Amino acid sequence: MQISDQIFDDWVRQYHRLLYGIAYWWTGSRSDAEELTQEAFFQAYRSRSGLRDIEAVKAWLVGILRHCYAQMSRKGHGKIEVSLDEMRDEFGDFNPAAISAPDMSQALALHQSLDRLDERHRLPIVLFYFQDLSYREIAEALELPIGTVMSRLSRAREMLQKSLTTQHKLEIVKKVKRS
Amino acid sequence: MSCELYKSEIYAWRPGSDAASFQPMFDHLACCPECARLFEELTASDRSLQRTFQNFPESPYLENRILTGLAHQRAQKATRRPTWKFWMFVPVFASLLLVFLLGIAPRLQQARLNREVATLLSTPPALQIDSTDRNQLLAWSAAKLESSSTLPAELSRVEFRGAAVVTIANHKAVYLKMKNERRASLLIVDARLTRQNGFHSMHENSGTASLWSDGRRTYVLLFNGSDQEMEAYMAKMGIAA
Numbered sequence: 037m038q039i040s041d042q043i044f045d046d047w048v049r050q051y052h053r054l055l056y057g058i059a060y061w062w063t064g065s066r067s068d069a070e071e072l073t074q075e076a077f078f079q080a081y082r083s084r085s086g087l088r089d090i091e092a093v094k095a096w097l098v099g100i101l102r103h104c105y106a107q108m109s110r111k112g113h114g115k116i117e118v119s120l121d122e123m124r125d126e127f128g129d130f131n132p133a134a135i136s137a138p139d140m141s142q143a144l145a146l147h148q149s150l151d152r153l154d155e156r157h158r159l160p161i162v163l164f165y166f167q168d169l170s171y172r173e174i175a176e177a178l179e180l181p182i183g184t185v186m187s188r189l190s191r192a193r194e195m196l197q198k199s200l201t202t203q204h205k206l207e208i209v210k211k212v213k214r215s
Numbered sequence: 216m217s218c219e220l221y222k223s224e225i226y227a228w229r230p231g232s233d234a235a236s237f238q239p240m241f242d243h244l245a246c247c248p249e250c251a252r253l254f255e256e257l258t259a260s261d262r263s264l265q266r267t268f269q270n271f272p273e274s275p276y277l278e279n280r281i282l283t284g285l286a287h288q289r290a291q292k293a294t295r296r297p298t299w300k301f302w303m304f305v306p307v308f309a310s311l312l313l314v315f316l317l318g319i320a321p322r323l324q325q326a327r328l329n330r331e332v333a334t335l336l337s338t339p340p341a342l343q344i345d346s347t348d349r350n351q352l353l354a355w356s357a358a359k360l361e362s363s364s365t366l367p368a369e370l371s372r373v374e375f376r377g378a379a380v381v382t383i384a385n386h387k388a389v390y391l392k393m394k395n396e397r398r399a400s401l402l403i404v405d406a407r408l409t410r411q412n413g414f415h416s417m418h419e420n421s422g423t424a425s426l427w428s429d430g431r432r433t434y435v436l437l438f439n440g441s442d443q444e445m446e447a448y449m450a451k452m453g454i455a456a
Contacts, residue, residue: 070277196264
């Protein structure tokens with residue numbers, strides 16, 4: 037398939053925020069997410085002739101992002117732990133007023149819960165919640181059968197819910213102790 | 216089916232899912248308050264999570280960075296392309312050249328030779344003429360010397376059978392063969408006779424020569440014989456050099 041530079045540049049404008057957001061929730065780091073997104077678009081540009089269906093460009097780009105994330109993980113990049121201070125730093129650079137304290141607390145809890153999930157559950161759950169991708173799109177991006185995606189998502193949602201509930205309870209206990 | 220088995224269905228369901236395949240789960244929710252409560256909690260939690268997922272730090276310069284990087288890649292590719300293409304076509308060019316040399320070139324050369332031979336056979340050389348027509352020969356000689364076609368009076372009785380253009384000491388000259396005496400020939404040089412312009416070196420071993428000038432051209436009578444025989448010929452033809 038012949039994809040002109042103009043069309044590809046339009047895809048960058050249209051999908052860079054989506055890829056960056058997914059990468060951010062996968063890695064938990066703004067700088068890693070930026071690096072991943074950039075590398076994904078560069079790899080996509082080099083292999084654009086391999087795109088078979090132009091309608092499936094979103095899933096194709098997410099699939100390439102996943103490959104880049106796997107490469108980054110193999111090289112030992114990516115954050116393991118996320119602290120509240122780091123969260124404040126990352127949000128604070130650009131729009132400090134946009135994120136309220138409860139939202140930031142929720143975001144941190146989400147980061148920590150995602151970090152506890154193994155990769156095969158973390159990757160689909162981000163695609164599921166962040167961009168509301170369909171099962172089919174998630175299956176294409178992760179190169180998995182749709183049934184596997186559904187079962188992994190079901191399990192991941194359950195684990196995420198339990199993790200968040202546990203953290204919520206721990207927060208209440210901490211508050212009670214402080215008071 | 217127990218509640219535990221329906222739980223996996225509750226976690227698998229999402230808005231927009233195929234209603235028919237989840238109908239047994241909804242039937243169960245209608246009659247199981249505990250599972251219905253789990254479903255409600257999960258749905259509410261999903262909405263909250265979706266909002267939380269949308270809270271991430273913006274990267275306002277990312278788009279520009281990607282587009283700039285792509286432009287740089289394209290520029291690099293454009294500079295590399297000619298070298299790559301050149302080396303790719305080298306075997307093709309070499310093969311074509313080999314085919315040309317082995318197959319087409321000899322044929323073309325033969326055709327060119329045939330054309331040149333045909334041209335030579337159809338038209339005489341421009342610098343030589345075979346004719347016994349005195350006027351034609353003198354006109355041809357005059358054209359080559361770029362001067363008058365008339366000969367001095369002392370040569371009025373001489374007939375010719377052919378002529379050729381030669382160069383004598385960087386001067387144009389015409390060499391005429393006599394018709395009535397095969398041993399004799401006349402050289403007309405488009406230059407004045409001076410002390411330095413001698414023709415002694417041109418004497419044939421068994422012949423002699425006589426030369427004179429009319430102030431504009433130099434005439435040399437070459438004779439393949441003795442001086443006496445040449446003088447006899449000159450007397451017979453009325454040539455008084």
